[in-house]
Amino acid sequence: MDTAHSYRxxxxxxxxxxxxxxxxxxxxxxxxxxxVLSFVVFALLHLTPGDPARNLVGVRNVTPELLQSIRDKYHxxxxxxxxxxxxxxxxxxGDFGESIRNNTTVTTLLSDRVTLTLQLASLSFVLTVLVxxxxxxxxxxxxxxxxxxxxxxxxxxxxGAPTYAVGLLLLYVFGxxxxxxxxxxxxxxxxxxxxxxxxxxITLASGLAAMVFKLTRTAVIAELNQDYVAFAxxxxxxxxxxxxxxxxxxxxxxxxxxxxVFAFLFGGTILVEVxxxxxxxxxxxxxxxxxxxxxxxxxxxxxxxxxxxLTALTVDILYYLVDPRVRKRGPR
Amino acid sequence: xxxxxxxxxxxxxxGTGVSALAMLIAACGGDDKGMAGNGSASSGSLKxxxxxxxxxxxxxxxxxxGQEAGNFNYYVACLVGxxxxxxxGTGKLVPALASKWEQTSPTTYVYTLRDGAKFSxxxxxxPEDVVYSVGLSxxxxxxxxxxxxxxxxxxxxxxxxxxxxxxxxxPDVAFEWGPCAAxxxxxxxxxxxxxxGGEMGTPKALLYGTGPYKVTKFEPDTMVELERVDxxxxxxxxxxxxxxxxxxxxxxxxxxxxxxxxxxxxxxxLDQLSQWENAADTSVLFAPDRxxxxxxxxxxxxxxxxxxxxxxxxxxxxxATVVEKLLIGHAEPATALITPxxxxxxxxxxxxxxxxxxxxxxxxxxxxxxxxLALSKVPDGFSTKVGVSSSAxxxxxxxxxxxxxxxxxxxxxxxxxxxxxxxYDTIGSADWGLAYMWYFNATGDPAEMSSWFLGEGNPASYSxxxxxxxxxxxxxxxxxxxxxxxxxxxxxxxxxxxxYIPLWWGEAATAINSKYTIEDFGSYSLLSPWTPxxxxxx
Numbered sequence: 001m002d003t004a005h006s007y008r009x010x011x012x013x014x015x016x017x018x019x020x021x022x023x024x025x026x027x028x029x030x031x032x033x034x035x036v037l038s039f040v041v042f043a044l045l046h047l048t049p050g051d052p053a054r055n056l057v058g059v060r061n062v063t064p065e066l067l068q069s070i071r072d073k074y075h076x077x078x079x080x081x082x083x084x085x086x087x088x089x090x091x092x093x094g095d096f097g098e099s100i101r102n103n104t105t106v107t108t109l110l111s112d113r114v115t116l117t118l119q120l121a122s123l124s125f126v127l128t129v130l131v132x133x134x135x136x137x138x139x140x141x142x143x144x145x146x147x148x149x150x151x152x153x154x155x156x157x158x159x160g161a162p163t164y165a166v167g168l169l170l171l172y173v174f175g176x177x178x179x180x181x182x183x184x185x186x187x188x189x190x191x192x193x194x195x196x197x198x199x200x201x202i203t204l205a206s207g208l209a210a211m212v213f214k215l216t217r218t219a220v221i222a223e224l225n226q227d228y229v230a231f232a233x234x235x236x237x238x239x240x241x242x243x244x245x246x247x248x249x250x251x252x253x254x255x256x257x258x259x260x261v262f263a264f265l266f267g268g269t270i271l272v273e274v275x276x277x278x279x280x281x282x283x284x285x286x287x288x289x290x291x292x293x294x295x296x297x298x299x300x301x302x303x304x305x306x307x308x309x310l311t312a313l314t315v316d317i318l319y320y321l322v323d324p325r326v327r328k329r330g331p332r
Numbered sequence: 333x334x335x336x337x338x339x340x341x342x343x344x345x346x347g348t349g350v351s352a353l354a355m356l357i358a359a360c361g362g363d364d365k366g367m368a369g370n371g372s373a374s375s376g377s378l379k380x381x382x383x384x385x386x387x388x389x390x391x392x393x394x395x396x397x398g399q400e401a402g403n404f405n406y407y408v409a410c411l412v413g414x415x416x417x418x419x420x421g422t423g424k425l426v427p428a429l430a431s432k433w434e435q436t437s438p439t440t441y442v443y444t445l446r447d448g449a450k451f452s453x454x455x456x457x458x459p460e461d462v463v464y465s466v467g468l469s470x471x472x473x474x475x476x477x478x479x480x481x482x483x484x485x486x487x488x489x490x491x492x493x494x495x496x497x498x499x500x501x502x503p504d505v506a507f508e509w510g511p512c513a514a515x516x517x518x519x520x521x522x523x524x525x526x527x528x529g530g531e532m533g534t535p536k537a538l539l540y541g542t543g544p545y546k547v548t549k550f551e552p553d554t555m556v557e558l559e560r561v562d563x564x565x566x567x568x569x570x571x572x573x574x575x576x577x578x579x580x581x582x583x584x585x586x587x588x589x590x591x592x593x594x595x596x597x598x599x600x601x602l603d604q605l606s607q608w609e610n611a612a613d614t615s616v617l618f619a620p621d622r623x624x625x626x627x628x629x630x631x632x633x634x635x636x637x638x639x640x641x642x643x644x645x646x647x648x649x650x651x652a653t654v655v656e657k658l659l660i661g662h663a664e665p666a667t668a669l670i671t672p673x674x675x676x677x678x679x680x681x682x683x684x685x686x687x688x689x690x691x692x693x694x695x696x697x698x699x700x701x702x703x704x705l706a707l708s709k710v711p712d713g714f715s716t717k718v719g720v721s722s723s724a725x726x727x728x729x730x731x732x733x734x735x736x737x738x739x740x741x742x743x744x745x746x747x748x749x750x751x752x753x754x755x756y757d758t759i760g761s762a763d764w765g766l767a768y769m770w771y772f773n774a775t776g777d778p779a780e781m782s783s784w785f786l787g788e789g790n791p792a793s794y795s796x797x798x799x800x801x802x803x804x805x806x807x808x809x810x811x812x813x814x815x816x817x818x819x820x821x822x823x824x825x826x827x828x829x830x831x832y833i834p835l836w837w838g839e840a841a842t843a844i845n846s847k848y849t850i851e852d853f854g855s856y857s858l859l860s861p862w863t864p865x866x867x868x869x870x
Contacts, residue, residue: 050753058401059756059771061784062480069472102393102400102552104534112551168583176591183588184579186554277579279391279553290751 019320023313030309034302038091041301042084045294052076052100052292074100087298097295101288106299110281114303116186117280119193120272121265123201124208128261132209133254136216137247143221151213158210167203167275174199184277200276204269208261215257219250252323259315263308376849376867381571384848384866387585387594389601391553391578396533397518398468398475403772406514407598407858408576411558412452413518413541416443416462416496416511418860421852423776424677425508428860429457429519429542430496438503438808439486443511445494450563451521452546459490464522466498466511474530481516503808505815506783509775513543514859544569544861553578564861571863583607589614595845596866598858602660603725608843615846617853618662622671622773623838624781625727631831632793633765635716640708642830645766646694647701648737655836658726658733662841666834667692668823669785673855674778678816687820692827692834698737705741713742718766720747721755727768730835760791767791769832776856778819779806785832786822792831799826 053070071077075086090097096106139148175183187196223229223246232242270282281300288296388407394400397409410418416430427433430443449457469475470482484501491497500507511517520532520540528537538547544566545558558574577594579585586607588594600608600616608616627645629636636642651665664672668691672684679687705711720728728749735745745766758764769791773780783806784790786799802822809815827834844850850857851865 049757050751051757054756055753057477059759059769060477060480061787061789063483064789066472066476066480066483070476073473104394104552109552168587171584171587176587179591183591183593184584185577274581275584277554277577277581277584279551283580284553290753292753 019317022320023317026313026316030306030313033309034305037305038088038298038302039084041298042087042294043080045289045292045297046080046083048292050290050292052294055291056100074098087295091298096299099288099293099296101291101293101296106295109284109296110299110303113279113281113284116193116278117266117269117273117282120197120200120204120269120278120280121262123194123197124204124265125258125262127201127205128209128212129258131205132212133216136213136254137220137250139213140217140220140224143217148217152217155210155213158206161206163203163207163271164275166206167200167272170199170203171275186278196276197278200272200278203275204265204272208265212254212257212261216250216254219253220246223247223250248322252319255318255322256315259311263311266307267304376851376869378570378864379868381848381866381868383573383575384571384596384863385594386574386576386596386598387579387588388576389582389585389597389599390580392556393552394533395539395547395550395556396475398478399533401477401774404598406774407862408556408558409518409539410513410543410858410860411545411574411863412539412543412547413513413520414543415513415515415517415519416445417508418512419514419776419856420677420860421854421856422677423673423856425512425776428513429462430511435810438810439500441498441500441507442491443496443498444492445496446565447494449542449565451524451540451542452561452563454563455521457519457542459492459494459496461521462496462519463488463490464525465517465519468520468525468532469517474532478516481510485510505807505810506775506777506779509777509780512775514856515775544863545574560863566861566864569861569863571866574863586611589843589845592845595848597843598840600841600843602662602841605660605662605841608841611843613846614843615849617842617844617850618839619842619853619857620664620671620673620855621838621840622673622776622855623840624666624669624671624769624771624773625835625838626666626669626769627833627835628759628767628769628791629831629833630760630762630765630767630791630793631829633762635708635710635714636765638708638710639830640704641710641714642833643694644701644704644708644741645734645738645743646830646833647697647704648734648741649694649833649835650696650733650737651835652696654730654733658729659836659839662839663836664839666837668820668827668834669782669832670778670819670823671773671837674773674776674780675816675819677776678812687816691820691823694830694833698741701738702741705743713744715744715746716766717746717748717764718768719750719755719758719764720768721752721770722749723752724770727770731768760789760793768835778816779803782819782823783807786826790831794826794829794831796826796829 052074053067053076056070057066075083078086087097098105099109102109135151139151142148171183174181181199182196185196187193229242229246232245269280270286272278273280273283281303284296285300288300388404390402390404392400392405392408395405395408397405414428416428416433417425418428420426427446429446429449431446433441433443435441445457445459445462451457466482466485466488469478470485472479484504484507486499486501488496488498498511509515518539518541524540525532531537533539535550535552538550542564544560544564546561547556548559549557555578556576560569560572562568579588582601582604585597586604589597590611605616608614629642631637655661655663655665668688670688672681672688675684675687705713718731720731728747731745731747735747738745758767759769771781783803786803799822802818802825806815806818806822809818842850842853847869849867849869851867857865
């Protein structure tokens with residue numbers, strides 16, 4: 001009886017169009033994607049020139065035996081497939097290995113840095129959303145107004161300006177001249193950390209906010225031009241009711257893009273990290289790639305890919321919940 | 333200042349290896365190039381400093397140089413840990429944790445430990461600690477970056493209550509620099525290392541030693557904070573807290589100095605020198621850094637197996653102009669593999685320069701370059717490439733200018749920029765007949781780089797029996813003056829065959845809050861406890 005019930009429940013859950021089935025399938029696909037990605041990155045890094053053992057000792061007159069012993073320690077002399085399988089086997093047991101460059105476990109190395117990058121990306125995300133979305137809506141509502149034209153012009157600058165230059169400019173103005181924000185580093189934890197992240201977050205947000213602004217503006221204008229708006233107006237719906245209708249519909253493409261924005265932020269912090277002397281995963285990835293520090297590169301790539309995949313999944317679920325048409329049809 | 337914090341300047345300076353002679357020179361206002369900076373002169377006094385904030389241009393992931401041995405790792409490690417010996421201002425070895433030492437046979441070194449030396453927590457130093465630390469340094473897995481210095485050490489043993497004897501497998505005078513915190517030994521305790529699961533230099537297992545500071549905070553790749561201790565045999569240093577930040581972006585580092593957030597920026601970039609010099613309340617000091625930059629030919633690779641080709645290129649190198657224009661005068665045209673500061677303790681700085689000038693005298697002369705090429709097996713020229721690390725913009729510019737210079741001769745040099753890690757692969761590689769070396773001598777031993785460059789397995793695939801014989805003699809010669817003479821002879825003989833073309837000896841520039849200055853800032857200043865050299869300008 002119980003078994004039959006469970007079975008029925010399971011088929012129900014996995015029936016076509018159910019959200020659970022959708023999530024399970026997507027998670028499985030993400031797993032497969034990560035596996036393929038890990039192989040590709042491993043292979044690419046393997047093909048690049050350079051020898052991690054030599055990188056570790058640098059310009060020194062070391063014996064071939066010493067280089068050999070370092071290579072042995074990190075299995076660098078094993079055939080390619082065997083190296084990959086060795087790495088994969090350990091990962092499946094939760095062991096991401098040891099960084100060749102830093103001689104500590106990858107998990108230790110990443111833990112603090114992931115937190116910092118997540119904080120930076122989150123703050124930047126919040127700033128982007130808080131500034132760009134309301135401005136986009138306002139600009140669309142008063143399309144052609146002074147506000148619309150000036151923000152649109154500013155957004156072109158925002159998209160065009162290189163991150164590095166924006167960062168330095170902000171440092172000059174707010175760090176040096178006005179002396180409001182700190183010039184470098186990630187602070188001593190707590191509120192001090194967030195205070196240190198304000199300028200980097202603004203730097204990161206500047207380009208993205210410009211894009212999100214344009215996107216929001218376009219989406220709202222497109223909705224405003226829909227027949228149902230004219231129909232609602234003719235039926236005498238209040239301004240407020242119409243706005244709520246328009247915004248709800250316009251927010252669907254905006255929400256999707258915001259998901260991508262977050263994923264982009266998480267993987268795109270490197271320039272800002274270097275400019276503001278922040279030790280997040282971006283700067284670590286850059287150093288690890290040239291060093292050929294395989295375990296670290298693999299871990300960061302997979303982590304970033306996971307964040308992107310999970311964000312995309314979350315967006316799709318939200319999409320499902322927000323849009324009644326999708327809910328009826330079932331997610332695809 | 334509490335009584336326990338008082339320090340005796342004389343003991344301090346003796347302890348930190350600043351010789352009385354150097355003090356005298358400074359006091360008389362002697363201005364030897366490289367010893368004094370161009371910013372403020374060394375006039376200041378030793379005063380209590382609460383916090384000194386230092387910024388390094390690269391980050392440290394591990395504080396134990398056995399694990400990570402960049403130049404900057406040494407600057408931190410020598411404040412916390414000590415070896416048996418330490419370099420003084422001229423590069424001569426003076427006592428550190430050993431109060432004296434003696435070479436009793438070509439392979440035997442006997443060290444007498446200093447009375448009353450303690451670790452930063454007050455634990456007395458024992459000969460067992462020294463023996464253990466030597467073992468740790470020799471361990472290829474725990475200390476991959478320094479183990480090779482100890483490869484020739486047969487054993488280290490306690491030979492008395494206060495005595496440790498180190499025996500070598502074969503004679504090598506260069507070993508004297510081994511047990512030194514500027515090179516390959518930081519004495520620690522077995523109980524501490526084993527209590528930390530064998531780890532060392534990580535945030536969990538902070539560096540632990542007998543030096544004037546202990547590490548109080550270490551965030552890998554972000555910052556390290558040191559606090560002075562009162563257990564050091566040399567006294568209590570005047571700087572209470574040293575906070576070291578890692579700022580890899582130079583523009584940000586300049587801003588950090590301008591905003592007053594940092595006091596001292598070590599190894600500033602020549603590209604942004606004017607920015608530093610224009611920063612308010614900032615002085616820039618220069619000192620030779622014992623670095624060498626020069627061309628390596630792989631003499632086993634065509635056409636560089638032909639001495640006429642090598643000589644043609646040598647004649648086309650305009651060292652003086654390169655130093656003046658590309659390096660803004662902050663380097664010295666090189667004429668040998670040894671840098672002047674490595675033999676200055678024997679010959680004096682001027683004597684050293686004079687002696688080195690005689691090693692290779694190939695002035696810039698394009699006509700001679702043409703003649704040499706005409707004599708070679710490629711009289712009409714050839715094409716080649718050189719790989720240059722993207723972290724070495726001046727070297728890249730040098731090769732670009734060299735390429736322009738030799739183009740009319742029919743020699744076509746393609747300069748390929750690459751990450752430093754790929755550049756390592758070009759050293760001694762058969763794929764790169766034309767390459768370069770940028771080497772920082774860790775020690776003051778004059779044979780450090782030459783024993784590699786003129787020894788077996790050298791990057792030029794160069795061999796010459798006479799040179800091999802001289803290098804073998806230098807290994808065993810215990811008289812420093814005679815040894816220098818032999819090494820100079822070996823270089824002269826080898827460089828006549830042009831396997832290498834020395835280009836320049838580098839200088840390091842350091843920016844400092846003009847409130848402070850560094851006493852007798854020179855090549856060895858940051859390789860022994862250096863905070864007692866930070867003077868407050870009156």
